[in-house]
Amino acid sequence: xxxxxxxxxxxxxxxxxxxxxxxxxxxxxxxxxxxxxxxxxxxxxxxxxxxxxxxxxxxxxxxxxxxxxxxxxxxxxxxxxxxxxxxxxxxxxxxxxxxxxxxxxxxxxxxxxxxxxxxxxxxxxxxxxxxxxxxxxxxxxxxxxxxxxxxxxxxx
Numbered sequence: 635x636x637x638x639x640x641x642x643x644x645x646x647x648x649x650x651x652x653x654x655x656x657x658x659x660x661x662x663x664x665x666x667x668x669x670x671x672x673x674x675x676x677x678x679x680x681x682x683x684x685x686x687x688x689x690x691x692x693x694x695x696x697x698x699x700x701x702x703x704x705x706x707x708x709x710x711x712x713x714x715x716x717x718x719x720x721x722x723x724x725x726x727x728x729x730x731x732x733x734x735x736x737x738x739x740x741x742x743x744x745x746x747x748x749x750x751x752x753x754x755x756x757x758x759x760x761x762x763x764x765x766x767x768x769x770x771x772x773x774x775x776x777x778x779x780x781x782x783x784x785x786x787x788x789x790x
Contacts, residue, residue: 639682639690643674643744648705665745670755674748676741687734697723697751699758723754723764 646652648671656672659665665673683693699721700706706716733739754764 639686641679641682643676643679643748644672645675645678646672647708648672666749668748668752670759671748671752674744676744679744680737680740683732683734683740684737687729690729692729693727693732695725695727695747695751697754697764699723699755699764701758701762721758721764723758 644656653672657667660667660673683690700717701719701721702716710716733743757766758764
């Protein structure tokens with residue numbers, strides 16, 4: 635049965651206080667600091683990947699850039715304000731590409747995706763585009779897989 639599981643590894647909506655707690659956590663563990671994102675909490679992701687092994691085809695990594703004054707509040711989002719000029723970057727990772735057998739390697743895998751997402755957002759906020767050179771080509775992941783043909787999958 636086609637299905638999609640959606641997960642937000644940050645664990646909560648970003649506020650100034652929660653972002654600072656994430657920075658403090660990463661700094662206390664000598665982790666790379668993220669500028670635009672909170673550090674992911676990997677336990678739920680790891681549990682899902684290990685328990686759903688063989689049931690999912692891929693993980694879809696979605697990064698959203700808001701170009702109107704940063705991340706909108708839930709109320710702004712519901713009203714359609716603060717998110718009218720939004721860009722979405724999508725990458726697809728086949729399950730065979732993930733180190734599902736190792737909690738430690740999965741933890742590093744999700745941390746690396748968040749470092750990459752942070753770099754993407756940095757580029758987006760500087761240039762208005764996720765792609766180098768400003769090419770917003772949609773539909774195809776960098777690997778060439780058509781992201782419109784996705785199910786069953788896990789969305790990060």
